Amino acid sequence: MKKLFAILLTLALVLSMGTMALAASDGVITIDNAIVGVTYEIYKMFDFTPVSExxxxxxxxxxxxWENFLKSDEAKKYLSVNDETGTIEWVGSxxxxxxxxFAKLAVSYAVTNHIDATKSEKATSSTVExxxxxxxYYAINTTLGTVCILTNTNSSIKxxxxxxxxxxxxxxxxDSEESNTDGGWGKVNDAAIGETVNFKxxxxxxxxxxGFVMHDTMATGLNFGSTVSVTDKNGTVASENYTLKTTGTCGCTFEIVFEDSYIATLSQxxxxxVTYSAVxxxxxxxxxxxANSVxxxxxxxxSLQTQPKTTKTYxxxxxxxxxxxEGQTEKALAGATFELRTSKTDENSKIKFTKVENAEVPTYKVDSSGSASITTDASGAFEIVGLDSGTYYLYETAAPDGYNKLSEPKTVEISATYDDTAISADYMINGAAPATIKVENKTGSLLPETGGIGTTIFYVVGGLMMLAAVVLLVSKKRMSSFA
Ligand SMILES: [Zn+2]
Known part of the structure; x- marks a missing residue:
């Protein structure tokens, strides 16, 4: 007996969960540092009858x-029970x-053989009593999974x-920060429509x-790439260790169910x-x-869950x-054709678009299977959406009739700043808050030929000046004639 108590006392110091002996009336088992939400169960394996109070x-x-379990060869490797003397002894190392x-074995026996827990309680604070x-002598189990052994001879056990x-x-x-030491991995990124975004x-x-099941949910705008790569300290994890379900059972986008036997090979x-991608x-x-949440x-x-963790893609x-x-006003010009390129030297760097139907402002979405040219309508305005941050060159490839097209492209730089703490991002265009890129056209000849208000003023002012000159000349003549 003494030997067993000594062993069990040692166990109490080194192990967290498990079996224990109570050797006085009104036993109390208190679990400290309990994890809120976890259910703790105790199973009485032995009764103890003291020789005296x-x-x-x-x-x-x-x-x-528990008789069958303790008689099993498996259990005998750990615990030897002597019914005649009413003693139990630890076997071997x-x-x-x-x-x-041993504790794991005992609890899995209880589960398989539908042995009801003596008591069970879900932790609502860090103490369960x-x-x-x-x-x-009690075995303790938790819904976290692991059980260990523990005992004490007091009536109150901690x-x-x-x-x-x-x-x-x-x-x-x-992706633009892939060469950074952190590989560009953060909580926020930006991308163009059609681009593949990597997640981890x-x-x-x-x-x-x-009982590990990873649940991943992608918001509208992210299309899961349908494959995952799983690695651990040993490299690629063999696919038989997990199952990928592309129809989530909780409304998520996909789930990965890990085999317990695999998780058991890993340490704390x-x-x-898990890496994967989405378009x-x-x-x-x-x-x-x-958002992409996991x-x-x-x-x-x-039955337990971690807090969800989210990244955002912009x-x-x-x-x-x-x-x-036109005079003092800005007149919208229809019929100007544009292309947007990512390189000044490479004509093949044109971005292609599809026009959004029924948009308030003519809107062009990035689409690699679309067309590269955008022609203004009477509003003169258009919007290009779905762009990654970066430097762009807006080329005017055809000007409206009577106007000169731009000889040089307009450089437009979209720069983004990411905030990993707030999981947010913001962007600037050419270093300022996003504002409309204005592309002005001028007519092709030096002397205005159209009858805008600008030219009218020019003629009127010019006319007045000529008149003044004539008057001056005439009066001078008159004055001299009087002299
Ligand atoms: Zn799910």
């Missing part, structure tokens, strides 16, 4: 439901891992939860975890990295972060106005 000496007897193995317990919950983090890659979710395994600090579609809202379900029956727009000066 408050004695730590006494007799253990197996609880009927006292390594922590062996004690954990099981009171008014019979004296005995158990410290040493399991840690798994964590998940999520990142999106900004990192699961830190935690201690005592099971290990990280599982930014023409449904992407402009200058509005498009959470991890874990624990028994995957896409930008550019407004253009084609005009000419």
């Amino acid at each position: 408050n004695s730590s000496q006494g007799r253990y007897s197996v609880v009927a439901e 006292e390594e922590e891992t062996r004690k954990a193995e 099981f009171g008014s317990l019979d004296l005995g 158990v410290v939860e040493k399991n840690t919950v798994p964590e998940i983090e999520k990142y999106v890659q900004e 979710s990192e699961i830190t395994v935690g201690k005592g975890s099971q 600090e290990d990280v599982i990295t 930014l579609t023409d449904e992407a809202e402009i200058a509005t972060g498009i 959470y991890l379900a874990y624990g028994e029956n995957s 896409t930008w727009k550019m407004d253009v106005f084609k005009w000419t000066k």
Whole structure:
């Protein structure tokens, strides 16, 4: 007996969950550092009858439901029960891992054989207390999954939860920053419609975890690439260790169900990295972060969840106005044709678009299968949407009749700033708040030929000046004649 208590006391110090002995009346098991939301269950495996009141000496007897388990070869590797003497003794090495193995074995037996927990409680704070317990030897289980062994000879037992919950983090890659030391991975990025965006979710395994299911939800505007790559410290994780479901059971975009046997091979600090991609579609809202959220379900029956983690993907727009000066007013010009290129030297860098039907302002969405040229209507205005940040060259390829086309393209720089903390981004056009890019046309000849108000003033002023000159000349003549 003494030997067993010594062993079990050691176990109490090193292990978090498990089996324990109560050797006085009104046993209490308190679990400290409990994880809110986790259910803690205790199973009485042995009854303890003290030789006299408050004695730590006494007799253990197996609880009927556990008889078969304790007689099994599996259990005998760890625990030897002597019914005649009413004693139990630990068998073999006292390594922590062996004690954990035994407890795990006991709890999985309870689950398979539908042994009801003696008591069960869901933690609502960091302390869970099981009171008014019979004296005995208890196994403790949690919905987190792992069980270990623990005991004490006092009637009040304190158990410290040493399991840690798994964590998940999520990142999106900004392709223009791929060469940075962090590979451009952050919480925010921007992209053009049609572009592939890379995502990464990192699961830190935690201690005592099971039932891992990663749920990923992409908002409208992101089209999941339908494949994932899973890696851990050993490299690529073999596909038999997880199942990808592209129809999420919770309304998510996809789920990855990990095999418990695989998770069991990992340790607390290990990280599982899941990378995947999505294409930014023409449904992407402009200058509005498009969310990709992930959470991890874990624990028994995957009943617990991490907080969701989100990244946002942005896409930008550019407004253009084609005009000419007419007196004091800006007159919109129809019939000017434009192209937008990403390179001044490469004619093939033209961006292609499709025109959005029934838009208030003529709107052109980036679309690699569309057309590269945009021609202004009577409003002179158009909007190009779905652009990545970067430098663009707006070429006028044809001017309206009677006007000169621009000899040089207009340079338009869309620059974005990302805030990983606020998970937000903002953009500027040519270093200022987004404003309309105004493209002015002038007529082709030096002397105005059209009858705008500008030329009328020119004629009137010119006429008045000539008149004044004539008057002056005449009066001078007159004056001299009088002299
Ligand atoms: Zn789901």
